[in-house]
Amino acid sequence: MQIFHDEHLSIDWSAVRFDNVKLTLTRKEFELLAMLSQNEGETIPRAVLLETIWGYCSGTRTRTLDVHVRRLRRKLGQYGEEYIQTIFGVGYRFARLRAPRPLVMPSPATYAIGA
Template identity: 40%
Template sequence: MKLKILMVEDDQSVAEMMEMFFEKEGWTTEIATDGEQAVKMFAKNPDQYDLITLDLNLPKKDGIEVAKEVCAISPTIPIIMLTARSSEEEQIQGFNAGADDYVSKPFSPLALIARIKALQRRIRIDDKQEQTKSAENTEKFDVETDHIKISKSRREVLYDGQYVENITPKEFDLLYTMAQKPKQVFSREQLLESVWGYDYYGEDRTVDAHIKKLRQKLEKVGANVIQTVWGVGYKFDDS
């Protein structure tokens, strides 16, 4: 798997270290040292990049703004945010801006590489499934419960016939995973592995942040279908 990564990082030592690890994987890297430079580099030729690693604290333009502008150019570009910030609110801001994953500093280079590979693997699986589904009946839903209908090929969620708007890819995958097995309790570790595709590294707040935003979007149409099982995790129940 050969990748071209746009690394947005103002810390030269971190950038050089990660570039060395990426080269060992056979990946090529271009480095932007501030937010304005990152947006200009991406806008010049967005199709050349397979993934962005994005520091949150940047000169001239912060990572949140960079993510928003990059996603306005290419909504499907995978973004992994790297930051020393760790609050749930800041993580939610990053996810809302378009980030697919969130890695707290200091981090293990090998763990970051594992997440990049898992994200790319998930994208390839989703692309393959969507290509297969597109040849099938477009009215078919993959999951149908008492109130919820979900089409994975169209990335659509309906609650009592009403569309749930603005669900991000990770929010959709979380809902789809749980809705396939109503009332089954999923731990955060299980959801990380199923949705993000990598083993649990202690970033349980990643799941919590996505669940919080997913609930808000579902509740706009009256769908209170994701229940917290305290001390364990989450379950889907629309009975």
């Protein structure tokens, strides 16, 4: 059963792969990634993540979520910050990689490079 898939990242209940390389996530890391990616594009408030995954009631003072986001981002490598975005003061959001648009040269070449 698949949770999320795109060109680079594949998230299943059985495994997570980035460019076909399997990532070994811990239980909490996986829960976090699953919850975020299941709500692709939506910002999930910190309090919701902390309550759903950790069972912390709102108001608990902790940096646990942030550290887990960091560990997850690091395992996602180069695109960690693009997949898991910080919404300042609110929470985090999972976003599909922005497909790099091909470079199209205008013609005639009336633009300048470097100067």
